[in-house]
Amino acid sequence: MNIIEVKNLKKAYHDGVTETVALSGVSFSVRKGEFVAIMGPSGSGKSTLLHLLGLLDIPTSGHYSFNGKTVTSYSSDDLARLRNKEIGFVFQSFNLLARTTVLENVKLPLVYSEVPEHEWNERATKAIEAVGLGHRIGHYQAELSGGERQRVAIARALVTDPEVIFADEPTGNLDSKSGKNVMSIIQKLNQIDGKTVVLITHETSTAEHAERIIRLMDGEIESDTKVKNRLSVDDEYVK
Numbered sequence: 001m002n003i004i005e006v007k008n009l010k011k012a013y014h015d016g017v018t019e020t021v022a023l024s025g026v027s028f029s030v031r032k033g034e035f036v037a038i039m040g041p042s043g044s045g046k047s048t049l050l051h052l053l054g055l056l057d058i059p060t061s062g063h064y065s066f067n068g069k070t071v072t073s074y075s076s077d078d079l080a081r082l083r084n085k086e087i088g089f090v091f092q093s094f095n096l097l098a099r100t101t102v103l104e105n106v107k108l109p110l111v112y113s114e115v116p117e118h119e120w121n122e123r124a125t126k127a128i129e130a131v132g133l134g135h136r137i138g139h140y141q142a143e144l145s146g147g148e149r150q151r152v153a154i155a156r157a158l159v160t161d162p163e164v165i166f167a168d169e170p171t172g173n174l175d176s177k178s179g180k181n182v183m184s185i186i187q188k189l190n191q192i193d194g195k196t197v198v199l200i201t202h203e204t205s206t207a208e209h210a211e212r213i214i215r216l217m218d219g220e221i222e223s224d225t226k227v228k229n230r231l232s233v234d235d236e237y238v239k
Contacts, residue, residue, distance in 0.1 A: 001068075002028035003163060003196050004053060009062035011048050011219075022048040024219040025062070027092070035190040037207035037227075040216035047168065049216070050200050054087055054166045055079050067163065068099055088157030090186075092169035094149045096141045096156075102128060103137050105202070106156045113160055127155040131185055147178025150217040164196040165189060171206050174175050181210045205231075 011023040023045045030036050038231040040046045051057040052064065055071065064071040067086065074082065098104050106124040115123065127138050131151040141149060150170060157165055167186060171179035187209045199210060207213050209231045215222045 001032050002029040002065075003067050005065040006053070007063040009049075009052065010060045011052060011062060012060045017206065022146050023218055025040060025053075026216075026219070026221055028214060028224060029220065030196060030198065033043070033190070033196055034043040034212065035199070035210040037199045037201055037210035037213045038216065039201060039204075039213055040222075043200070043218075044216040045219040046122065046216050048219075050166055050168055050198070054089060055083050070221045079222070080112075084109060085114075085160050086163045088160065088162040088165045089099055090150070090153050090157050090167040090170045090236055094141075094153045094173075095147075096149055096152060098203050101138050101140055102133060102152050102155075103142070104143070105152055105160050109160050111157060115160070120228075123159055124155075125196070128152070130158060130211060131155045143180065146223070150178070150182050151185065152173065154182070154189075156226070157216050158189070164198065166198050166200075168200045169202070171201070172201070178204050183231075186198075218233040 007027045009023055009026045010021070013020045013022060021236060026049065035228050038046045038049060048057070055066070066082065083163070093218055098107070103121070103124055106127055107120050110120045112122060125137065128134055131154050133151055133155065136144065136148060137212055144152065165186070170186065171182055174182060183206055186197060186199070189198045197210070199207070201207050208229070211230060212224070212226050214224045
C-alpha cells in the first residue's frame with residue numbers, strides 16, 4: 001500500500017513581478033514502511049518537496065494523496081491533526097526549546113494531541129529511552145552534545161507514534177560519529193519499528209541508509225533508483 005502518492009506536483013513562488021518554479025511536475029509514490037532518500041543540489045527543490053509532503057505548504061497544482069486520501073479534501077483542522085498524529089519531523093537545526101528539559105521538549109507534541117495528559121510522561125519517557133537518552137531525561141539543551149540534541153528531536157518526532165518520519169538534513173550539523181548514530185536510529189525506526197521514512201540529504205553516505213534514492217535537479221526528478229548496498233543498522237547505536 002502506498003502511503004504517499006504525488007502526480008505532476010508543481011510549486012511556484014510569486015513576488016508580484018516574477019515567478020520562480022521550485023517543482024516542475026514531480027510524480028512518485030512511497031510504500032508504507034519504505035525508507036526513501038531525496039537528494040539534489042541547493043535549489044533543486046528538495047526542501048520545497050519535503051514541505052509539501054509534510055503538509056507544511058500547499059502545491060500550486062498537481063495531486064497529492066496521503067494514506068489513501070487526497071490532501072485537498074482535508075480541512076485545515078484535519079491537516080493540523082495529521083501533522084500532529086501521523087507525521088513526525090526531524091530538522092537539521094533540532095528546533096528544541098531552550099531552558100527546557102529533554103522530557104519537556106519531547107512532551108511538547110502531546111500538548112496538541114488527543115492523548116490524555118496523565119499519559120504524557122510515560123509516552124515521552126519511552127520515546128527518550130528508545131533513542132538511548134534515558135540518562136539525560138532531566139538535562140537541558142545546553143547540557144547536550146549536537147548528536148544528543150538530534151536524538152531528542154527524534155524522540156519528540158516519535159512521541160505521537162506517527163506513520164511517517166520526515167527528516168530534513170538530520171546529520172547536517174553533526175560530526176561523522178554523531179551522524180552515524182543518528183542515522184542508525186532512523187534506520188532502526190524503519191527496519192525494526194516499520195516507520196515510513198522520507199529523508200532529505202545532500203550526503204551520499206547518509207542517503208545509502210535508505211532503500212531508494214530520488215534525485216532532483218531543477219525541480220524535476222532526475223533519477224529514482226534502489227540502493228544496491230544499503231548500509232546496515234548499527235546495533236550499538238545507543239552507546
